[in-house]
Amino acid sequence: LELVRLYTATMAAWEMTKEALRKVCRDNNGYAHAPELNDVLHLHCKGIAEITNLEEYTGLKTLYLESNSVDDLEGLLHLDRLRCLYIAKNCLRDLDRAARLVALTTLDVSDNQIVTLEGLRDHPSLSTLVAVNNKLREVSAVEALGSCVRLVTVDLSRNKLEDRAVVDFFLSPTMSDRVRLLKLQGNPAVSEVPAYRKTLVSGMKRLNYLDDSPVFPKDKRLAAAWLRGGVEEEKAERARIFEDERKERERHRAAFDDMVANARREAEEKERAGIQTERDPYRFMSEEAAEEARMLADGMSEWALEEMRANEQLPWQVRERERVSEKTEKTAEPTRTRQPNEEQPDKEQPDEEDEEDEEEGDRVAEVDVEHVAEVDAERIPVAIPIDDDRPTPGIFVAQVDDDDDPAAPASAPPPPPPVATSTKTTTTDEDREASEASAAEELRRELEKMRAARRGERHDVVDGATRRRRELERAADS
DSSP states (O other): HHHHHHHHHOOSSSOOOOHHHHHHHTTTOOOSSSSSGGOOOOOTTOOOSSSSOOOTTTOOOOEEESSSOOOOOSSSTTOOTOOEOOOOSOOOOOOTTGOTTTOOOOOEOOSOOOOOOOOGOOSSSSEEOOSSSSSSSSGGTGGGGGGTTHHHHHHHOOEEEEEEOHHHHHHHHHTTTHHHHHOTSHHHHHHHHTTHHHHHHHTTTTEEEEEEEEOHHHHHHHHHHHHHHHHHHOOOOOHHHHHHHHHHHHHHHHHHHHHHHHHHHHHOOOHHTTOOOOOOTTTTSSSHHHHHHHHHHOOHHHHHHHHHHHHTTTTTHHHHHHHHHHHHHHHHSOSOOOOOOOOOOOOOOOOOHHHHHHHHHHHHHHHHHHHHHHSSSSSOEEEEEEEOSSSOOOOOEEOOSOOOOTTSSSSSSSOOOOOOOOHHHHHHHHHHHHHHHHHHHHHHHHHHHHHHHTTTTOOOOHHHHHHHHHHHHHHOOO
């Protein structure tokens, strides 16, 4: 044994020096300058052969030592605040003096060489023990667990337990009234006990999980029936369970029917009393989702709703934009306080000149349109958008009448009929008329831009629906 210890110490890849422990603390966001403040220490997969230099780490509550070469617990028995110790995959042969870790609640010693659990005798706080894949053979190796008054979870899977007395030990009052999770699978003793699962389920009243499956109340009833009268009693109990479940379903259905009948009766009473009750199918939705659902219910198509959402034209989006705008305006106001004798700036009055310019522009545009109508033999089709609130309004193109323009002045003489003198003259007249129509259209557009600029709107930044409408208008005008 001494040679093995010497060999493992020689082959150790990492030594628990104070500086090495401080580096571990730094790497795991711990307290390298104050070791007593660390409550978690990660020392797994380091190749540690001997636990040393943990005297300063008095505040440790969780210690990870998996996948090392530790063969005893010496070096950490002074950690009286340690609650969780994970020391699986090491070289432990026993748990000598482990009871000195009085605050320990969880202990994982899986994949070691442990032959006895005597070191845990009379442990005051241990509640979870995981000792998978060790070398426990006799019931004497686990009898010390009977004195652990808080033990509720025991995992002894894949050991060498071959004595039936192990199962009897867990059926004893000291263990059956305490243990809630038990795993014994992988031990030879399991195959030595007839009806192993039914025996443990019927004997351990507080058991909730056995090996790889939970224990339900139905399982406990069947196991108790089997213990009373064997297989026949178990079949009868299964039939009673089926009948009880059917009655329970009937009870739930009757309760639901009563609830519906009471609701209908209350509604009829309110209707006879003249009380109007409005049913809101959107009461469980958010305000925004309820508004969109109402719009769909009113006949709006989903693609239209999606387009309004993309263009931020939904009512709740408009309200949010207005709220943000108001908040921005309030924060932009000057914070300084004006003096009492300081002159207040004049309030902005409507610009009369702008209104006059707009009226003058409208009149000029009307005269130009009339002039174009007089010059051209055919009226120019006008694109009129349908009065529709939907995001993509339709476009209606006015029909062209064969009659004269009613908006033309009565005193204006009718245009003279074209004189077919020569091909060159006709081509010149058509070019002049097209040029005049283009100039009138350009003037109208410039006036629209000026009016939009005076209203404080940006002419170039428009939403998708407006842009498409204007493109269709230009196409119809051309």
